[in-house]
Every structure is written in structure tokens, then in C-alpha cells.
Amino acid sequence: MSELTHFNKAGRAKMVDVSEKKITARVAKASGKIYMSKETINKVLSGHMNKGDVLAVAQVAGINGAKKTWELIPMCHNLLLTGVDIEFTVDDCHCYIEAVAEVKTQGNTGVEMEALTAVNIALLTVYDMCKAIDKRMYIEEVKLIEKQGGKSDFSL
Amino acid sequence: MSELTHFNKAGRAKMVDVSEKKITARVAKASGKIYMSKETINKVLSGHMNKGDVLAVAQVAGINGAKKTWELIPMCHNLLLTGVDIEFTVDDCHCYIEAVAEVKTQGNTGVEMEALTAVNIALLTVYDMCKAIDKRMYIEEVKLIEKQGGKSDFSL
Amino acid sequence: MSELTHFNKAGRAKMVDVSEKKITARVAKASGKIYMSKETINKVLSGHMNKGDVLAVAQVAGINGAKKTWELIPMCHNLLLTGVDIEFTVDDCHCYIEAVAEVKTQGNTGVEMEALTAVNIALLTVYDMCKAIDKRMYIEEVKLIEKQGGKSDFSL
Amino acid sequence: MSELTHFNKAGRAKMVDVSEKKITARVAKASGKIYMSKETINKVLSGHMNKGDVLAVAQVAGINGAKKTWELIPMCHNLLLTGVDIEFTVDDCHCYIEAVAEVKTQGNTGVEMEALTAVNIALLTVYDMCKAIDKRMYIEEVKLIEKQGGKSDFSL
Amino acid sequence: MSELTHFNKAGRAKMVDVSEKKITARVAKASGKIYMSKETINKVLSGHMNKGDVLAVAQVAGINGAKKTWELIPMCHNLLLTGVDIEFTVDDCHCYIEAVAEVKTQGNTGVEMEALTAVNIALLTVYDMCKAIDKRMYIEEVKLIEKQGGKSDFSL
Amino acid sequence: MSELTHFNKAGRAKMVDVSEKKITARVAKASGKIYMSKETINKVLSGHMNKGDVLAVAQVAGINGAKKTWELIPMCHNLLLTGVDIEFTVDDCHCYIEAVAEVKTQGNTGVEMEALTAVNIALLTVYDMCKAIDKRMYIEEVKLIEKQGGKSDFSL
Numbered sequence: 001m002s003e004l005t006h007f008n009k010a011g012r013a014k015m016v017d018v019s020e021k022k023i024t025a026r027v028a029k030a031s032g033k034i035y036m037s038k039e040t041i042n043k044v045l046s047g048h049m050n051k052g053d054v055l056a057v058a059q060v061a062g063i064n065g066a067k068k069t070w071e072l073i074p075m076c077h078n079l080l081l082t083g084v085d086i087e088f089t090v091d092d093c094h095c096y097i098e099a100v101a102e103v104k105t106q107g108n109t110g111v112e113m114e115a116l117t118a119v120n121i122a123l124l125t126v127y128d129m130c131k132a133i134d135k136r137m138y139i140e141e142v143k144l145i146e147k148q149g150g151k152s153d154f155s156l
Numbered sequence: 157m158s159e160l161t162h163f164n165k166a167g168r169a170k171m172v173d174v175s176e177k178k179i180t181a182r183v184a185k186a187s188g189k190i191y192m193s194k195e196t197i198n199k200v201l202s203g204h205m206n207k208g209d210v211l212a213v214a215q216v217a218g219i220n221g222a223k224k225t226w227e228l229i230p231m232c233h234n235l236l237l238t239g240v241d242i243e244f245t246v247d248d249c250h251c252y253i254e255a256v257a258e259v260k261t262q263g264n265t266g267v268e269m270e271a272l273t274a275v276n277i278a279l280l281t282v283y284d285m286c287k288a289i290d291k292r293m294y295i296e297e298v299k300l301i302e303k304q305g306g307k308s309d310f311s312l
Numbered sequence: 313m314s315e316l317t318h319f320n321k322a323g324r325a326k327m328v329d330v331s332e333k334k335i336t337a338r339v340a341k342a343s344g345k346i347y348m349s350k351e352t353i354n355k356v357l358s359g360h361m362n363k364g365d366v367l368a369v370a371q372v373a374g375i376n377g378a379k380k381t382w383e384l385i386p387m388c389h390n391l392l393l394t395g396v397d398i399e400f401t402v403d404d405c406h407c408y409i410e411a412v413a414e415v416k417t418q419g420n421t422g423v424e425m426e427a428l429t430a431v432n433i434a435l436l437t438v439y440d441m442c443k444a445i446d447k448r449m450y451i452e453e454v455k456l457i458e459k460q461g462g463k464s465d466f467s468l
Numbered sequence: 469m470s471e472l473t474h475f476n477k478a479g480r481a482k483m484v485d486v487s488e489k490k491i492t493a494r495v496a497k498a499s500g501k502i503y504m505s506k507e508t509i510n511k512v513l514s515g516h517m518n519k520g521d522v523l524a525v526a527q528v529a530g531i532n533g534a535k536k537t538w539e540l541i542p543m544c545h546n547l548l549l550t551g552v553d554i555e556f557t558v559d560d561c562h563c564y565i566e567a568v569a570e571v572k573t574q575g576n577t578g579v580e581m582e583a584l585t586a587v588n589i590a591l592l593t594v595y596d597m598c599k600a601i602d603k604r605m606y607i608e609e610v611k612l613i614e615k616q617g618g619k620s621d622f623s624l
Numbered sequence: 625m626s627e628l629t630h631f632n633k634a635g636r637a638k639m640v641d642v643s644e645k646k647i648t649a650r651v652a653k654a655s656g657k658i659y660m661s662k663e664t665i666n667k668v669l670s671g672h673m674n675k676g677d678v679l680a681v682a683q684v685a686g687i688n689g690a691k692k693t694w695e696l697i698p699m700c701h702n703l704l705l706t707g708v709d710i711e712f713t714v715d716d717c718h719c720y721i722e723a724v725a726e727v728k729t730q731g732n733t734g735v736e737m738e739a740l741t742a743v744n745i746a747l748l749t750v751y752d753m754c755k756a757i758d759k760r761m762y763i764e765e766v767k768l769i770e771k772q773g774g775k776s777d778f779s780l
Numbered sequence: 781m782s783e784l785t786h787f788n789k790a791g792r793a794k795m796v797d798v799s800e801k802k803i804t805a806r807v808a809k810a811s812g813k814i815y816m817s818k819e820t821i822n823k824v825l826s827g828h829m830n831k832g833d834v835l836a837v838a839q840v841a842g843i844n845g846a847k848k849t850w851e852l853i854p855m856c857h858n859l860l861l862t863g864v865d866i867e868f869t870v871d872d873c874h875c876y877i878e879a880v881a882e883v884k885t886q887g888n889t890g891v892e893m894e895a896l897t898a899v900n901i902a903l904l905t906v907y908d909m910c911k912a913i914d915k916r917m918y919i920e921e922v923k924l925i926e927k928q929g930g931k932s933d934f935s936l
Contacts, residue, residue: 004199006285007208008865012839013285015846017863019805019884025487032295043160052163056368059480060542061230064376066483067538067546070847072224072277073284074217074840078847078860080546082576083485085476104487106576108862108886112291113284120276120295121228128229128269129162129169131300135268135310139188139276139298144291154291164397168371171378173395175337175416181643212836215636216698220844222639223694223702226379230372234379234392236702238732239641241632260643262732264394264418316511318597319520320709324683325597327690329707331649331728344607355472364475373542382691384536384589385596386529386684390691390704420706420730424603425596432588432607433540440541440581441474441481447580447612447622451500451588454607456599466603493799524680527792528854532688534795535850535858548858550888551797553788572799574888628823630909631832637909656919667784676787685854696848696901697908698841736915737908744900744919745852752853752893753786753793759892759924759934763812763900766919768911778915 006075015075021108026149028103030115032142033096034123040134041092044126055088058099058125062086065121066103066114073117079107081114086122099123100145110150116142162231171231177264182305184259186271188298189252190279196290197248200282211244214255214281218242221277222259222270229273235263237270242278255279256301266306272298318387327387333420338461340415342427344454345408346435352446353404356438367400370411370437374398377433378415378426385429391419393426398434411435412457422462428454474543483543489576494617496571498583500610501564502591508602509560512594523556526567526593530554533589534571534582541585547575549582554590567591568613578618584610630699639699645732650773654739655724656766658747664758665716668750679712682723682749686710689745690727690738697741703731705738710746723747724769734774740766786855795855801888806929808883810895812922813876814903820914821872824906835868838879838905842866845901846883846894853897859887861894866902879903880925890930896922 008014036044044054063084070078083104090097101118103111123139130137147154164170192200200210219240226234239260246253257274259267279295286293303310320326348356356366375396382390395416402409413430415423435451442449459466476482504512512522531552538546551572558565569586571579591607598605615622632638660668668678687708694702707728714721725742727735747763754761771778788794816824824834843864850858863884870877881898883891903919910917927934 003289004203004208004210004285005288006210006213007203008867010867011203011208012836012866012868013209013213013843014839014866015843015861015864017865017884019862019886047160047163047167052160052167053169053365053368054160054162056365056480057162057169057230057372059482060369060372061228063481063483064230064539064542065228068224068228071844072217072221072228073281074213074220074844075281075284077862078546078858080548080575080860081483082487082545084483085485086480086482087476087478088480104485106487107860112287113280116280116283120280124269124272124276125229125231127272128231129160131268132161133159135300135303136312137299140296142295142298143293144287147291156292164399166399168368168398168400169375170371170398171375171393171396173397173416175394175418209833209836212636212833213840215638216837216840219637219639220695220698227376230376233394234390234702236392236704236731237639238643238701240639241641242636242638243632243634244636260641262643263392315601316515316520316522316597317600318522318525319515320711322711323515323520324680324710324712325521325525325687326683326710327687327705327708329709329728331706331730359472359475359479364472364479365481366472366474369474369481369542373540376542377540380536380540383688384529384533384540385593386525386532386688387593387596389706390702392704419704424599425592428592428595432592436581436584436588437541437543439584440543441472443580443612444473445471447615448624449611451610452608454610455605456603459603468604521677521680524677524792525684527794528681528684531793531795532851532854546858548860548887549795550799550857552795553797554792554794555788555790556792572797574799627913628827628832628834628909629912630834630837631827635827635832637833637837671784671787671791676784676791677793678784678786681786681793681854685852688854689852692848692852696841696845696852697905698837698844699905699908736911737904740904740907744904748893748896748900749853749855751896752855753784755892755924756785757783759927760936761923763922764920766922767917768915771915780916 018108023108024149026105026110028111028115029146030119030144031100032119033098033140034126035096036137037134040130041095054129058122061125062118062122066118069114069117073113076113077109079105112144174264179264180305182261182266184267184271185302186275186300187256188275189254189296190282191252192293193290196286197251210285214278217281218274218278222274225270225273229269232269233265235261268300330420335420336461338417338422340423340427341458342431342456343412344431345410345452346438347408348449349446352442353407366441370434373437374430374434378430381426381429385425388425389421391417393417424456486576491576492617494573494578496579496583497614498587498612499568500587501566501608502594503564504605505602508598509563522597526590529593530586530590534586537582537585541581544581545577547573549573580612642732647732648773650734651728652735652739653726653770654743654768656743657720657722657764658750659720660761661758664754665719678753682746685749686742686746690742693738693741697737700737701733703729736768798888803888804929806885806890808891808895809926810899810924811880812899813878813920814906815876816917817914820910821875834909838902841905842898842902846898849894849897853893856893857889859885861885892924
């Protein structure tokens with residue numbers, strides 16, 4: 001049975017040693033959703049059309065979040081991200097906004113956490129900008145959907 | 157119908173002017189869950205008992221996340237947090253770990269975003285430390301559950 | 313003749329002691345311009361209309377810059393900003409974009425540096441996003457235009 | 469006609485994918501000036517001679533600014549800077565201080581923004597340390613003056 | 625017997641709740657020493673006289689360290705520092721440099737950690753700038769020497 | 781006689797140019813001690829056994845400190861750390877806790893400062909969490925104990 005790798009012999013957390021791992025091209029994709037009221041999602045949509053573009057701010061925040069992952073997740077390695085993009089889908093029928101983040105690096109460890117953090121921070125930013133009119137929003141289904149370039153690929 | 161408050165006349169995002177708001181004692185509570193496999197949750201639990209305490213790291217990460225909210229959420233105000241605590245519940249029957257964060261301040265704007273960010277970063281840290289053995293974890297039900305001290309109180 | 317206040321008796325820099333100064337409502341306004349080619353400014357303008365909104369990104373960056381001033385300017389005090397807004401004017405006749413930032417706080421020292429930093433970072437972000445098509449842009453006339461709430465008001 | 473490269477198909481900002489670009493030695497040089505009153509520039513000069521060295525603080529601030537560029541300019545890549553230096557020229561005849569920053573990296577994208585940010589933060593630090601005696605200083609001519617190691621070299 | 629206050633009922637670390645504590649003027653002073661070889665200390669001294677001023681850089685670094693304490697020490701509260709100063713004494717007879725940092729705030733918790741962090745970062749900066757010529761330097765006697773404005777004053 | 785390398789011709793600090801240095805595997809180890817009262821060290825020890833684990837928090841803080849070294853030490857290069865671990869030894873006879881940090885990178889400059897910063901921040905975190913019961917703790921013997929992979933190896 002495999003073991004948690006982030007602990008040293010004393011049982012304390014460490015930053016896993018990846019010195020011997022090869023530098024390869026790595027990609028990770030993550031997604032997540034924020035649910036809100038009909039009224040709120042309509043506000044977001046109308047801002048997108050006219051002025052008051054919530055998702056433009058969330059886009060910048062998510063990319064910033066990806067870059068700051070190493071500061072936020074204690075055992076994460078610092079990496080040089082070579083590309084970050086986020087796509088939003090607004091589903092005004094089921095009242096959610098979905099964010100999908102794709103992160104790339106050339107490195108010796110993967111960028112799953114960077115993609116997941118980008119999604120989370122983007123969705124939290126949507127929350128922040130809509131919270132004056134809706135306190136019942138919630139974030140759901142934040143998950144990794146794809147990962148390439150490490151020991152083993154993964155795809156949901 | 158109420159309007160999104162984070163935009164100026166040109167339709168661009170701004171940090172809302174709270175200069176005239178009163179400084180009051182404010183509290184916010186948020187919660188969220190991370191679901192994982194039976195095997196993974198058992199690892200987390202056994203680490204908790206013996207060594208390799210995932211949640212001790214997630215606790216520190218979540219508190220750090222609360223403090224860094226102003227850096228992550230673009231239109232958030234910087235605040236002096238006067239207290240942050242996080243509680244974890246491990247439900248090994250339904251295979252999730254729940255984090256509940258409580259944040260306090262004496263300020264002229266609320267700490268909802270700080271509580272939500274604390275929850276998110278704590279759960280992402282659990283993800284990070286378990287991802288070597290489980291890539292199918294997902295975060296669910298991140299939401300505000302209580303808020304006091306502003307214009308209107310809120311409780312789920 | 314007045315003296316530079318940021319130095320101690322040994323002639324070394326210090327963060328000036330403002331413990332005894334009163335907490336008052338303070339506002340500062342700063343402005344600056346970035347000049348670019350006709351072609352570049354037209355790109356920025358057309359993005360503004362359709363898609364590819366350079367100034368939306370610069371807006372977020374400038375506000376973030378205001379919040380990070382204390383990390384960037386060594387002797388600056390950390391302050392709780394209570395409002396930040398930036399306005400852009402695009403002058404496609406004289407080929408410049410002007411940014412005007414207004415920053416507010418309730419504090420014992422002013423927010424001139426925050427307003428100036430917001431302007432600078434906003435203009436640098438415009439530079440970054442246009443530099444692939446124009447390497448001859450330059451930033452001009454970054455200056456304080458107004459300041460209220462301290463020992464003496466100032467207005468250009 | 470070339471296009472702005474920082475936007476995805478949805479018209480939203482992205483961190484440009486540089487994964488396929490070659491890692492080369494890159495250098496960028498930028499410059500800028502801060503103008504001040506005769507009295508102020510004499511203070512700066514006398515501090516330089518005796519004690520109260522404004523430019524020593526500005527030097528450290530500018531180098532720090534170069535290192536923090538990725539945090540400040542939203543679509544900038546994080547890079548490993550392999551060298552940063554700043555040179556100041558004090559022209560007490562025309563009452564300005566000029567900063568020239570040179571930044572180096574081994575990377576797959578250039579360091580123009582790092583050099584420009586170093587100049588800006590250095591000049592803002594001069595502003596901060598002299599603002600108690602002079603509120604009419606202004607920053608001018610912040611521009612790229614040289615760039616090597618990318619697709620095309622540039623020199624003013 | 626008094627208890628460690630930084631833990632919640634579950635035995636996990638928390639940011640202690642200081643919401644109810646009064647805002648008072650607080651001061652803390654800390655000191656520490658770095659020992660080095662005769663040759664190294666002479667280099668530092670001669671730089672101080674002529675050019676290559678190690679302590680000017682250490683001064684800026686220490687003040688920056690004080691401001692970043694909340695980011696470095698997990699359970700520290702963010703505070704608005706109202707003054708930071710550092711004084712160095714070079715003892716070329718016993719071959720050490722002593723740093724004494726004084727930090728002030730108006731807040732509901734003390735600034736001991738800020739003063740101690742300022743000292744540490746200042747001394748580490750001296751180490752960094754001298755390490756090319758001396759790898760046997762060491763830091764000693766980092767301690768709090770004075771504290772005022774809290775529940776009880778302290779003086780060494 | 782060797783010279784301090786961190787200064788340019790004008791005698792001002794610079795980030796040393798390491799562009800031409802080879803990328804090699806580098807390791808550094810540093811150590812330090814915090815002394816405290818018998819009562820305090822017993823508290824720390826009993827927390828370790830039961831609940832209230834001071835060293836678990838110090839571990840996370842120290843690793844974070846290593847990652848933030850480039851932000852704290854002005855002339856330090858940003859590096860991609862490929863491994864960080866910290867080990868604590870509690871000597872309840874002589875009343876000290878020793879931290880030993882090991883840091884690894886693949887880079888063109890060493891990680892001494894990262895190891896030293898990890899030790900310092902870990903020990904300061906112990907200080908923070910015990911300071912409510914002991915104000916007379918002090919940090920001693922912070923030093924480099926090993927360094928490999930650069931121009932010359934070093935071992936104490």
C-alpha cells in the first residue's frame with residue numbers, strides 16, 4: 001500500500017525531494033463551479049455584455065493564484081509556469097459558472113496544485129464581487145481533470 | 157434591484173470605498189469538504205494518530221490563507237484579523253474531511269472572504285499532501301455559514 | 313531648511329515614527345501617462361470595444377499595486393486602504409493613455425505612495441500587454457495631483 | 469497587422485504560453501528619471517556624501533522590485549533572475565536623478581518588465597524619501613533602452 | 625501552571641483571538657549578534673567608510689523583515705507598524721556586529737516578533753553579503769530586550 | 781585579499797551576476813538553537829506527545845521561510861528549491877531545541893541562505909508560540925554546517 005510522501009522519518013512534513021526527477025513538459029487542467037441565484041447570474045451575464053465584467057477580474061485573480069500556489073500550499077515547490085489560461089462557462093439555466101484552468105511548466109514536478117488553486121481563486125473572486133447581492137453562493141466540484149508529463153498521466 | 161458594487165462609472169472594477177463605514181466587531185464562518193477514497197481517508201486518520209499529520213499542515217495553511225486573502229482576491233480590503241481558527245471533522249464513513257473556519261476582525265468591512273479562503277486553502281493543502289495516492293479527490297460545498305457585525309447578519 | 317525625515321542619527325534609513333500622529337481620513341490622487349504608437353493605441357481601443365481589454369487587466373494590477381506599496385517602497389508604512397479606484401483616459405490623438413488613481417485610508421500617514429504606485433503598476437501593465445507590438449512606449453508625468461487629510465493639503 | 473498576444477479566444481487575458489520557446493541568455497536595460505527642486509536634489513547629494521543615503525535605499529528597492537515583477541504585472545511569467553544592477557546619475561544642473569537598471573536571466577521569455585519595474589520602484593523610493601520636503605517631483609521617460617536574447621534584439 | 629495559548633480544543637494551532645484586547649501604544653526592542661572573522665569585519669567597516677555599505681542593505685532588509693513578520697510566523701497577527709528602526713554596533717575587537725531593532729505599533733497585540741524578525745533578517749543579510757569571504761560566521765544571542773504596552777511590561 | 785562581491789563600481793549593492801555559472805545540484809545544511817526555561821521546554825515536549833504541537837507549526841514555518849528567502853534577503857537570487865526538510869532535537873537537559881534544515885536545488889548559485897533562513901524562521905516560530913509563558917528565550921549558534929555543489933564544498 002502506497003504511503004503519503006510528504007513526511008520525514010520523524011513524522012513531520014517536508015518538501016518532497018524532487019532533485020533526481022527529470023525536467024519534462026507538464027500540463028494540468030482543473031475545474032470547479034460556483035452556484036448562485038438566478039438574479040445573480042443574470043447580473044454577471046449582463047456585466048459581461050455591457051460593463052462591470054466580473055469574469056475579467058476573476059481571470060486575472062485566477063492567474064495570479066496559479067503563480068502564488070507555492071506561497072499558499074506549504075509543501076508545494078516553486079515552479080516557473082510557462083503558460084496559464086482560464087475559461088469560464090456561464091450556465092444560466094442551472095445557475096452556475098464553471099472555471100477550467102490549464103497550467104503548463106517545464107519542471108521536475110507537476111502543476112496540479114497550480115491549476116486547482118487558479119480555479120479556486122477565480123471562483124472566490126466571483127463570490128467576492130457578487131456577495132453584496134447573494135450570500136448563498138457555493139463552490140462545488142473543484143477537481144483535477146487532466147495531468148500530463150509526470151510518472152503517469154491522468155485524465156478524468 | 158440591487159447592483160454589483162465593485163464597479164466604477166466606467167464599468168471597471170474598484171475597491172469599494174468603505175471609509176464612511178463604522179468599525180465594528182465582525183465574525184464570519186465558512187465551511188467546505190474534500191471527498192476522497194476510503195484508502196486515502198484512512199491514511200489521513202492514521203497519520204493523525206501516529207505521525208504524518210496532514211491536518212496540522214492544512215491548519216497552518218488555512219490560517220495563512222486567511223491572512224493573504226487581500227493579496228488573492230483583487231478587490232478585497234486589507235484587514236487586521238484579530239482571530240482565526242479552523243476545525244476539521246473527518247467522516248470516514250462518507251469519506252470526506254470538513255473544514256470550518258472562523259475569522260474575526262475589528263474593521264469597517266466583513267471577513268467572509270477571509271473565512272472562505274481559509275477553508276479553500278486548507279482543503280487544497282489536504283489535496284496536495286494526499287495527491288500521490290489519490291487523484292480523484294474533489295472539493296464540495298464551500299460556503300459561508302455565518303456572518304455578524306455588518307449591515308445585516310447572516311446565518312445559513 | 314527642512315530635513316529628510318527618513319534617517320536616524322547614524323544616517324541610516326528608518327521607518328518614520330508616526331505613533332503620535334492622529335488618525336484622520338486621508339485621500340491622495342496621482343496620475344501618469346504612457347505614450348505609444350498610433351497602431352498600438354488603436355489596438356488598445358479596439359480591444360476595449362470588443363475583446364482583449366488591456367485596461368481591465370491594468371485596472372486590477374493598479375489596485376493590487378496600491379495594496380502592495382508597503383512591500384515595494386522600503387520605508388512605507390502598512391496601511392488599511394479603504395478605497396482604491398483608477399480611471400483611464402485614452403487620447404488617440406496625442407497617442408497616450410492616462411491613468412488617474414485615487415486612494416483613501418483612515419490612518420496616521422498619507423497615501424501618496426499608494427496612489428503613485430497604483431498609477432505606475434497600471435501603466436507598466438499596459439506596457440507589458442502591448443510590448444509584443446511596440447517596444448518604444450514610454451511613461452511620462454507620473455506625479456501627485458492631490459492630497460488631503462494630513463498636516464497640510466496639497467493640490468497641483 | 470500583428471495582434472496583442474495576451475488574450476485567449478474568449479477575449480480574456482492569459483499568461484502567454486512560452487513552453488516551446490528556447491531558453492537563452494537574456495538581458496534588458498531600462499531607464500527613467502525623477503525631476504525635483506534644486507533644494508531637494510541638493511539634499512539627496514549631500515546625503516550621498518555624508519549620511520542619509522537616499523539612493524542606497526532606492527537601489528535595494530529597485531532590485532526587490534525586479535524580483536517581484538511577476539507579482540505585480542498580472543500576465544508576467546516568473547523568472548529566475550541571474551543578475552540585477554541599477555546605476556544612478558544625479559544631474560543637479562537639470563535637477564533630475566536618472567536610474568538605469570540592467571536585468572539578466574536564462575529563460576524562455578525576456579526581462580523587459582523586470583528592468584522597467586526596477587526603474588519605477590527605485591524612482592518611487594526616491595520620491596517617498598524626499599516627499600516631506602518636495603511634493604512636486606515627477607517621473608519622466610521611463611523606457612526600455614536595450615533588449616537582447618529574444619526573437620529580435622532591440623536598442624534605442 | 626500557565627498554558628500555551630496558541631492551540632484550540634482539538635490541539636491544533638490557531639491565531640489567538642485578540643478581539644477583546646485594548647488598542648494601546650506598544651513598543652518592543654530586540655537584539656542579536658553576528659560573529660565573523662577579523663578580516664571580514666574589517667571589510668564591513670571599510671565599506672561603511674568608503675563604498676560597499678553592507679549595513680545599509682541590512683538596515684533596509686531588517687525593516688522589510690519587520691513588516692513581513694505576519695507572513696513568516698504562522699500565528700502572528702498582521703499589525704500596522706507605526707515605526708521601525710535598527711541600530712548596528714560594530715565591535716571589531718570581539719569581531720561581531722550587533723543589531724538592535726525597535727518596533728512600535730498602536731494595536732491589540734505586541735510587536736516582539738516583529739523586533740526579533742527585524743534583527744534576524746538584518747543579521748542574515750550581513751551573512752549573505754559576506755559569505756563569499758567567510759563561511760564560518762554565526763548568529764548569537766537573538767533575544768527580546770524590552771517590551772511595553774501590553775498586559776505586563778518586560779525589560780531584560 | 782578577496783573582496784565583497786555584492787557591490788558595483790559605484791559602491792552600491794547589486795544582485796551578483798551568476799549567468800555564466802553552471803547549473804549543478806546544490807545542497808546546504810544549517811543549524812541553530814533556541815534556549816528556554818525548563819518549564820517551557822516541558823510544555824513543548826508534552827504538546828508533542830499529546831496535543832498542541834509547537835514543532836509541527838515551526839516545521840511548516842521553516843519550510844515557508846526557505847521558499848521566501850529571495851524576498852527577505854535583498855541580494856539573494858530566486859531559486860527553485862527541489863527539497864527542504866527540517867529536523868528538531870529537543871534537549872530537555874540543557875533546555876534547548878535545535879533545528880537542522882537541509883535545502884536542495886538545481887541551480888547556478890547555492891542555498892546557504894535558504895537553509896539559514898529556514899532555521900531562523902523555525903526558531904522564531906517556536907519563540908512566538910511559547911512567548912506567553914517565557915520571555916527570556918534566546919536564539920544561539922545559527923550557522924552553516926555543510927554546503928555542496930558550488931565552486932568549493934564546505935563542512936563544519
